[in-house]
Amino acid sequence: MLLPQLLVSAVESAGDAVAVVEGSRSLSYRELDAVSSRWARWLIGRGVGPGDAVVVAVPRSLESVVVLWAVAKSGATFVPVDPGYPAERVQFMVADSGAVLALTVASVAQVVAGSAGSVPVVVVDEVSVAAQVRGLSSRPVSYADRVRSLEPSDAAWMIYTSGSTGRPKGVVVSHAGVGGVIAAEREHFGVDGSSRVLHVCSPSFDVSLLELGVGFSAGATVVVAPAGVGGGPDLADVIASQSVSHVFMTPGALGSMDPAGLDALRVVVVAGESFTPDLVRRWSVPGRRRFFNAYGPTETTILATSSAELVPDAPVVIGSAIAGWGRSCSMSGCVRCPRVWSVSCMWPGRRWRGVITVGSG
Template structure:
C-alpha cells in the first residue's frame, strides 16, 4: 500500500500507484483491472484537455453508477477540473438550474441518456461512449493544488434554491486516509457501491477501495431496489463492506440477509 508522502498528493495519485493487474471495479459482467481503469481515465482526461478543460473548470456527469462513470470521475480530476454529479432521476428543472448555476462548461453523458439531458446552451456535451482509443493512456501532466476543488455537490434545496458546495482535493484525500486508518483498510476489502453519486458519502465506497488496492463492486439500480438480488451480489462478489440508508438495510433484511462477516 502506498503511503501519503507529499503534501501535494492527490487521491488519483494513490489510485495510479496500485497494482495494474489487480481487479479494481466490478460492474455486472465487467471486471476492470486498475490498469484498465487508469488507462480509460487517462484517455478521457486527454480528450477533456483537448477540448479546453482545465483547472478551475466544472465538468458535469449526467450518469448513474457504472465503471465508465467512475473512470470519468477520475478523468475529470486528472484533467485538473472538478466534477459535478447529476442524478438522471432528478427533475429536469433541478438539473438545468444546477448546470447553469455551477457554470459547467462540459457535460459527460452516456448515449442512452443523451435525449433525457435538459438542454443548456452554455455547456458542450461529450459522450461517455465515444471511441477514445486514439488518445494516450499515459497520465496527463496537469499540476493540481490541494485546495483546488475536486467535485461539487448541490444541497436538496428544501429551504430554497439548491446551493453548490465545492470539496477540495485536500479534504477528499484527508477523508480517505483517515477512513483507511480507522477501518484498517487494505487489499482484501471489497466495498459495495450503492449510494447515488449526488450524495457525498458515495465517495467512501467508490474511492476507499481504490486507494488501498481493494475492489469496488457497483450495484446496478435494479439490484439496489431488490433485496434478493442485492444479497446475491454481496455473496457472489465476497463484499466485505456495505453502507446503506435505513431503507436500504430494510430491503436487505426483508430478503432474509444477515452476514456477520460484512461490516
C-alpha cells in the same frame, strides 16, 4: 493529497488487481488508469482543467467510475448530476454550476441534452467520440499535461444538496481536506487490498465519494451496484453474489434488506439518516460483522464524525471527530463543527463560504 493522486495511489502496487467490477465486466487498476488517462487527455485537449466544472450525468456504472477518474485527472471539478432527477432540477444544477461541459451516455443523452441549455453535451459511448479517445496516449497524466496548475485549494467536486429552502445548493469541496478524511476512514473501517467495497450510493450523495475513495486508495475491489438497484432483495443479491465485504449506505437502504446469507459482509457503515437500535440488533454481529454510524454535512468533506463499533443493546451515537482531526478553530458563517476551517470560497462568482477539513498541527 490531491484527488487524482488518491485515486491512482494503488496503480503501481496493485496494477493487476481488479479495481472495479460491474456484473460480468471489470477493469484492473492498470486498465482503469490507462482508459481514464486517455479520457483525461481528451478533456485537456479541449481546454478543460483546474477551475472548470464538468457535469457528469452518467448512471452508476463502470463508465461513471471511468469518467470520475478522467475528470479528476484533468484537474477539473466533478459535478455529479442524476439524470433521473426532474428536468427543472437538472437544468438548475447544470446552469448554476457554471459547467463548461456535460458528459453523459447514450441511454440518457436525450434527457441530459434537453436540460443542458447552452452547455455542450458529449456522449462518452458514442462511436466517434470513443474512437478519438482510443487514439490518445494512456501514459499517466502529470502536472505538465494539464492546462493549468492544480492546487490543494482548487475544487475537487461540487455536490448539490436540497438546501434549507428546498432549492438545490451547490457545495464545493476542495482537494485540501479529501486525503485526510479518506485515509482516516479507510483505517477506521479496515479497508485493505482484500476488501470488496460496494458502490451503491447515488452520485449526488457525497458518501459515494467515500465508497470510491477508501476502496481505490486501498487497492481494494469496488463493486458497482446496477443503476436501478438501491436496496431490497436485489441489492442483497449483489452483495451476496459479489462477496462484498464493506457497505456504506443510508439506514433506510440497509433496513430494506435481510442480513441472512450475507456471510462475506464484514463492515456496515450507515450515514445520512437517523435510525433505531433495532437496525443495530439486526446487522451487528460482534466478532464477525462490525456496525458503524457516520455523520457530517456535505460542507465538511463527506464526514465530520464516525462512531466506534456499535453493538446490540448499546446506545446509538454518532461518535467523535474523525481520527487525526482534533484541533478546533474559529468559524464564521459556516457549519458549527470543531473540525473544519472557514475559508472564503474560491469558486468564481460565489459569495457563500466553504469549509476545508483541518488536520492536527
